[in-house]
Amino acid sequence: MTEASLASLEFQRRMRNDPPKTDQLRLGQAFGLIRGVPLMRLLTEYPQIGRVLLGELGINKPNAESRPRADGSAYILVWTGLLDFLEAVTRAAMTGANVTVTGQETVPAAQPPQAVDAALDAVYRQWDAQWQGKALVTAPQPLPPEAEDIARWLMKMTTFFVILHECAHAMLHAEVEPEDRTPAQELEADAWALRQALLGFGLPANRSRSVLIGAVIMIRALAALEIMKYKLPGRRASIPAACRRSRSASAWSTSPMIMPMPRSC
Numbered sequence: 001m002t003e004a005s006l007a008s009l010e011f012q013r014r015m016r017n018d019p020p021k022t023d024q025l026r027l028g029q030a031f032g033l034i035r036g037v038p039l040m041r042l043l044t045e046y047p048q049i050g051r052v053l054l055g056e057l058g059i060n061k062p063n064a065e066s067r068p069r070a071d072g073s074a075y076i077l078v079w080t081g082l083l084d085f086l087e088a089v090t091r092a093a094m095t096g097a098n099v100t101v102t103g104q105e106t107v108p109a110a111q112p113p114q115a116v117d118a119a120l121d122a123v124y125r126q127w128d129a130q131w132q133g134k135a136l137v138t139a140p141q142p143l144p145p146e147a148e149d150i151a152r153w154l155m156k157m158t159t160f161f162v163i164l165h166e167c168a169h170a171m172l173h174a175e176v177e178p179e180d181r182t183p184a185q186e187l188e189a190d191a192w193a194l195r196q197a198l199l200g201f202g203l204p205a206n207r208s209r210s211v212l213i214g215a216v217i218m219i220r221a222l223a224a225l226e227i228m229k230y231k232l233p234g235r236r237a238s239i240p241a242a243c244r245r246s247r248s249a250s251a252w253s254t255s256p257m258i259m260p261m262p263r264s265c
């Protein structure tokens, strides 16, 4: 029997009110990348993670939230709309990629660059409608199997980063209401997420570049929205995506093992 905590009661209520529209695989598979010894290390360093609940909430708004509670428990909800948005961005981008698998002939991109731009534009332009609760509408282009595999992998890495970013808030900013988090705390959450992604999966599996790409996709999508003048509603302090991007890049170039905690931009 699981221990009843403040987070678990609220988590169950929220999940009952807005049950997931699909299975929970997108989140489970991403967080499941940390296992074995790296998972034990993470749990030893941050035992509170054992009291964090993770679920996909069936709401079309592109949101993710982390709610730490006074008894040390917490829950993380990633809303369907955010996963749909990231999946659409990743798949649209992959329609423009020529894919070369070692030892095989290059598989040409499914679409020319202009068509990729138009597809991405169509996704970004639904940002406000998504925040009004409308489901994202896409016209998915079929991808060659090689590109499809990569698109799925990139989506998993991006979801991994999103979960760990929210986890960072639960571990580091438990005293702060989500609406009151500062830009410095957002950067700190990015750095923590990247560090744990590298230590938990990237380095042991020799997939560090994949981990970085997951962070880059998320942050670049936010940068594109920012350029198009879209905003993240409900946040007191917003942080320029370019700042998050440069911080992530500099943390990477210093050393993945001694990632500095960021100061504000």
Ligand SMILES: [Zn+2]
Pocket: 165, 169, 186, 189
């Ligand atoms: Zn955040």
